[in-house]
Amino acid sequence: MDYTISPRIEDFRVRIARFVEDELLPLEEGRAAWDAHGNIALDYLEPLREKARGEGLWCLQLKPETGGQGLGKVGMAVCYEEMNRSIFGPVVFNSAAPDDGNMMVMEQACTDAQKAQWLAPIVTGQVRSSFAMTEPHPGGGSDPGMMLTTATKKGDKYVIRGRKWFITGAEDASHFILMARTSDDPRRGLTAFLHHRDEPGWRIDRRIPIMGPEEHGGHCEIVYEDMELPADRIILGEGMGLKITQMRLGPARLTHCMRWLGLAKRCLEIAQEYAQNRHGFGVRLSDRESIQIKMGDIAMGIEVGRLLVMKAAWELDRGSFARKEVSMAKIHVANLLHKAADTAIQINGARGYSQDTVLEWIYRYARQARLVDGADEVHQMVLNRHLTDQKRDFWKWEPAEA
Known part of the structure; x- marks a missing residue:
């Protein structure tokens, strides 16, 4: 078994370690760089993100053609561990949840047109994103098969109704991946949709107070009230949500x-x-x-x-x-x-x-x-x-x- 890493991965690790040591750890010591929710304040974040881009340390998890470094999961394991020596680290390199997971699944599952509209702005750091799946009781949590939020097809559109909660990053997000039920089929009953924060038919009911520090945008409870989405917002096809x-x-x-x-x-x-x-x-x-x-x-x-x-x-x-x-x-x-x-x-x-x-x-x-x-x-x-x-x-x- 070979436990060595490639020279390229080691190069990224060394440069990330230096960036964290020189740029991020000193910021943790002064509370001026912290926002009210225990994260790095946006005024401090944006210059650091620009610096990470300039040093080629941006979006390590994505393919080069998407705007990343194509490191693969093994390379990510090495580098993400190094990033989070600082509590501010992952978000600076655009490798923090929920954007991290959202970008990877959109890169893999979205059409080229969807990537251009919905993925690219997250990759460049213009917008933040959120993944709206978890629901309050008796809806879906760890078991998505219990999902109660529905997407009913009417003509060439889908009408969304339901409630989600503990949706990470929702308050600051512009692009959302929404999971909803389109049929009762146990394997093909869920569908993933894309929507923008400025579209009508939904609202944030509350930002849920939690015990710990928060990601940017907190953890929110969301209500969908007859939101209408066109069919081109579906990711991978109807019934492919699971x-x-x-x-x-x-x-x-x-x-x-x-x-x-x-x-x-x-x-x-x-x-x-x-x-x-x-x-x-x-x-x-x-x-x-x-x-x-x-x-x-x-x-x-x-x-x-x-x-x-x-x-x-x-x-x-x-x-x-x-x-x-x-x-x-x-x-x-x-x-x-x-x-x-x-x-x-x-x-x-x-x-x-x-x-x-x-x-x-x-x-x-x-x-x-x-x-x-x-x-x-x-x-x-x-x-x-x-x-x-x-x-x-x-x-x-x-x-x-x-």
């Missing part, structure tokens, strides 16, 4: 894990620095065996997460859906991030609980990791289904072709 969710959510879950590994490493970095310099009762904190055990445990957990993520990224790059591998990575890395933040706060004591470091930001953010894109329990059930179907082949190594 396929769109599969194409989008698997890679998006994994890119979350890539970024979370960067945050987990940052937690350990802050804990190490403090432990090496803090003395108590005549002993340096880092010399205490109890601290060394905590540090070693988190370091091992991070490396396990990196291996799980890289295995899943490799599977995706070779054309697999990697459902089993993505679920394992999602469960492990989400829990790891929470544990890393909690451990680092404990080692830092009151300093960790304060806003003198980004640890409290990461801790609040980390709790959502075990819920977004499928709760732990959902992914554990997915793994059990694979285990039931595959039995001992669940752990089978793939032999190379002779």
Whole structure:
């Protein structure tokens, strides 16, 4: 097994690391660069995005013909981890959710005309986007088959009615991917549509207050009231919405894990620095065996997460859906991030609980990791289904072709 990365990927990693060190980490230290929701303020963001474009560090996840760098999932795993050493990192490089996942699925599934109208402005950074799928009870959440939002065909248009909630980025988004039910067919009943924020027939009911910091545009509850959309807004074809969710959510879950590994490493970095310099009762904190055990445990957990993520990224790059591998990575890395933040706060004591470091930001953010894109329990059930179907082949190594 070859765990080396290409010189090109390493070049991107090194340049991203330098950008984060020189441009982003200093901004975290002063609250002037933060907006009211715990993200980078737009006045600071736009100049940094322009600088990232100029250095060729923009949209690594997309094909060159789309405006990206064509790094593939393995390259993304390396670089996204490096980006999220800073809490501001992903959005600066146009690799943050939900735009990241939306751009990748639109690149893969949209027509050329749709890409020109709906994808290109997100790629250039002119607009932000949102993915409107999740609904309040009794609608669809982790199970899209429960979706209640409907798209009823009337003449050459579709009329949309329904309610969505926890729609990330909706308040700042201009371009939306909307999932709605067009029939009761269990496999071909959902359809994906494109719409613009300025079109009539929908509204944001509220920006939902949450425990943690927010992406730009927050997490919103949306109401669709007889919104009319033409048939050319459909992505991939009527009834192909479930396929769109599969194409989008698997890679998006994994890119979350890539970024979370960067945050987990940052937690350990802050804990190490403090432990090496803090003395108590005549002993340096880092010399205490109890601290060394905590540090070693988190370091091992991070490396396990990196291996799980890289295995899943490799599977995706070779054309697999990697459902089993993505679920394992999602469960492990989400829990790891929470544990890393909690451990680092404990080692830092009151300093960790304060806003003198980004640890409290990461801790609040980390709790959502075990819920977004499928709760732990959902992914554990997915793994059990694979285990039931595959039995001992669940752990089978793939032999190379002779």
